[in-house]
Amino acid sequence: MPNPPSPSFPPAMLFDLDGTLLDSAPDMLVTANAMLADRGRAPLTLAQLRPVVSKGARAMLGVAFPELPTAERDAHVPEFLDRYERIVGQHARLFDGVAAMLAALDAAGSAWGIVSNKPEYLARRVLPQQGWETRCAVLIGGDTLAERKPHPLPLLTAAERIGVAAGACVYVGDDQRDIVAARAAGMPSVAALWGYRLHDDDPLAWQADVLVDAPRQLLDPAAWPAASPSS
Structure with a gap:
């Protein structure tokens, strides 16, 4: 009998950025602590900030300034983003195994791109830092379209721009809204357990198709x- 065919990588993959490909928490910590220092406040630790990095600037400001009303904290978002833009990528690193995983996808001829809730102009700063300018097939930021995750529109648009059906893409993310968006888009999903999440988050409840502990596991098709x- 002939041997069964070897498994192959999916035709296309889409990734969240912060907490999935990039460990950007150190950049975020420097940003938040600079704001605190200017106000005579004690610095945060990485352990305090790290769980909410995937939730965005508002969530991080909630950790930095928990006593402020929501509207007042939200007013600090432009300052946070401006300070972060000045240092983006200086302290961030790829998660262990991400470079090898992306190289394997490139070698196999699979297209891959990024769909993030990070503002597009900040996400684009990462591409040349990592040598991804010609490798990343599409980049959708949180302000690229009229909707952002957990709405499926960013994922559907990314698949369309790559030129594949949504069902031919797999979306990889470390937050529940990543998996919700993938399911709404009809896209298979991978929950990245190495990323950022709150202590009481239960990734099993997200109902991803696959849960993966480390990027190196994804070297195996x-x-x-x-x-x-x-589809």
Whole structure:
């Protein structure tokens, strides 16, 4: 009998950025602590800030300034983003195994891109830092379209721009809204357990197709959920 065909990577993959490909928490910590220092406040630790990095600037400001009313904290978002823009990528690093995983996808001819809730102009700063300018097939930021995750529109638009059906893409993210968006888009999903999440988050409840502990596991094509090019 002939041997069964070896598993292959899906035709296309989309990734969240912060907490999935990039460990950007150190950049965020420097940003938040600079704001605190200017106000005569004690600095945060990485352990305090890290769980909410994937939730965005407002959530991080909530940790930095918990006593402020929501509207007052939200008024600090432009300052946070401006300070972060000045140092973006200086302290951030790829998660261990991400570079090898992306190289394997490139070698296999699979397209990959990024769909993040990070503002697009900040996400684009990361591409040349990592040598991704010609490798990343599409980048959608949180302000690129009229909707952002957990709405499916960013994922559907990314698949369209790559030129594949949504079902032919797999979305990888470390937050529940990533998995919610993928399911709404009809896209198989991978929950990245190495990323950022609150202590009481239960990734099993997100109902991702696959849960993965480390990027290196995704070097094995069999670790990916099945994608359907025709769907």
